[in-house]
Amino acid sequence: MKKMDYQNVKGTQDYLPGSEIIRRKVRRTLEDVFIKYGCKPLETPILNYQELLASKYGGGAEILQEMYTLSDRGERELALRYDLTIPFAKVVAMNPGIRMPFKRYEIGKVFRDGPIKTGRLREFTQCDVDIVGVDSQLAEAELMMMAVEAFRELDLDVTIQYNNRKLLTGILEVFETPSEKINEVVLTIDKLEKIGLEGVIEELIEKELPVETVHTIKMLLSDVRAKEIDYFEQYMDKNELVKQGVEELNELNSFLKYLKIENECVFNPYLARGLEIYTGTIYEIFLLNEKVKSSIGSGGRYDNAIGGLIGNNQTYATVGISFGLDVIFTAMQLIGKDSIKDCETDYYIIPLNTEKEALLVATFLRRKGFNVELEMAREKLGKVMDRANKENIRKVILIGEEEVRNNFYKVKDMVSGEEVLEVFKYN
Numbered sequence: 001m002k003k004m005d006y007q008n009v010k011g012t013q014d015y016l017p018g019s020e021i022i023r024r025k026v027r028r029t030l031e032d033v034f035i036k037y038g039c040k041p042l043e044t045p046i047l048n049y050q051e052l053l054a055s056k057y058g059g060g061a062e063i064l065q066e067m068y069t070l071s072d073r074g075e076r077e078l079a080l081r082y083d084l085t086i087p088f089a090k091v092v093a094m095n096p097g098i099r100m101p102f103k104r105y106e107i108g109k110v111f112r113d114g115p116i117k118t119g120r121l122r123e124f125t126q127c128d129v130d131i132v133g134v135d136s137q138l139a140e141a142e143l144m145m146m147a148v149e150a151f152r153e154l155d156l157d158v159t160i161q162y163n164n165r166k167l168l169t170g171i172l173e174v175f176e177t178p179s180e181k182i183n184e185v186v187l188t189i190d191k192l193e194k195i196g197l198e199g200v201i202e203e204l205i206e207k208e209l210p211v212e213t214v215h216t217i218k219m220l221l222s223d224v225r226a227k228e229i230d231y232f233e234q235y236m237d238k239n240e241l242v243k244q245g246v247e248e249l250n251e252l253n254s255f256l257k258y259l260k261i262e263n264e265c266v267f268n269p270y271l272a273r274g275l276e277i278y279t280g281t282i283y284e285i286f287l288l289n290e291k292v293k294s295s296i297g298s299g300g301r302y303d304n305a306i307g308g309l310i311g312n313n314q315t316y317a318t319v320g321i322s323f324g325l326d327v328i329f330t331a332m333q334l335i336g337k338d339s340i341k342d343c344e345t346d347y348y349i350i351p352l353n354t355e356k357e358a359l360l361v362a363t364f365l366r367r368k369g370f371n372v373e374l375e376m377a378r379e380k381l382g383k384v385m386d387r388a389n390k391e392n393i394r395k396v397i398l399i400g401e402e403e404v405r406n407n408f409y410k411v412k413d414m415v416s417g418e419e420v421l422e423v424f425k426y427n
Helices: 017-036 060-064 085-094 138-153 165-174 179-189 192-206 211-222 229-235 240-258 305-310 325-334 355-367 381-390 401-405
Strands: 047-049 069-071 077-080 102-111 123-132 158-164 265-267 281-287 297-301 318-324 347-351 372-374 395-399 408-413 419-423
Touching: 017 102, 017 123, 017 138, 017 325, 047 085, 085 102, 085 123, 085 305, 085 318, 123 138, 123 325, 138 158, 138 240, 138 281, 138 297, 138 318, 158 165, 158 240, 165 179, 165 229, 165 240, 179 192, 179 211, 192 211, 229 240, 240 265, 240 281, 281 318, 318 325, 347 355, 347 381, 355 372, 355 395, 395 401, 401 408
Parallel strands: 158 265, 347 372, 347 395
Antiparallel strands: 047 077, 069 077, 102 123, 123 318, 158 281, 281 297, 297 318, 395 408, 408 419
């Protein structure tokens, strides 16, 4: 019989306890912040109809190429969700009685058959918050404030870059970009930091844009004055989308300044977020350390998705933000914040030929709310104590025949070396 070659599917990963404890702390931290901000939990299926996920209000052509597709026994065409946004929009579309504004969070696995790099896998966990029913920039400001607070709790220094798709689209219209090519140009501009100015210009020339349009875009991308929102006020009279974009950015900026997080939140006029779903504010979160180049969170406003899914083309004011658990964990590994400083075990009980009595003490302490680990391997005492030290377990309980006979157990503090006797009736 041929021996099986055990290995993970490419783009998937096992997380052993040392890593998974950190990941779950990150997850709990994010979830606690989400709840603090009044978000309600939601869970949606991993399996969806392919038609839903392939909607033009979904992830766009690039993500659709990465979608895992399958069929069931009834030959229905299904797909694994590639994000949590469209399943959320589906829930709102299917439940018209939901009270607005509706703020939900969901943490779950998503799947994309795409390229693999540092922090990016094919099976990964997203932590999303979305708000539907708020058309002012108050929603964006709250989500950005929430992100700042979450990363402060995780002790990670980040910057949130933000822009507005209305502004970007409007400027491209002012520069006489052919309407059918605007989304392609947005995707190219989105690569500015990755391929540089000359790379962007080369791509625009390949798209056969008017020479004057390419020249004007190049001038914009080179102009340091464009890093300020008020630079674009000169175009407000020329294009309604520019006007709306500048007004929304100014409104958002006023909230950020009032909250005193304008240093963490930086306007970036070249941030594009290539997905066609976005209709207004967009943002991406980057680690200041830069050991992870890709964003560790992102989102924006997508007012047309829910109405598009329902088919009534009604606008539903919707804005969301997504945090990548796996890329956050990778970032923590790279900057050395992934060590376990505080052990979650309160007591480590070591029986010395007293298994039944040790189990009784463990049960007693667990009922009092403590996390207790009971040693079961019958290893030598020195080896077991060494393990306690390596795993940062502070309190060890030794139970031998003398302790049982005299109705007590001994608690040893592994840091101070102090030993305390606790009365306990075994019978």
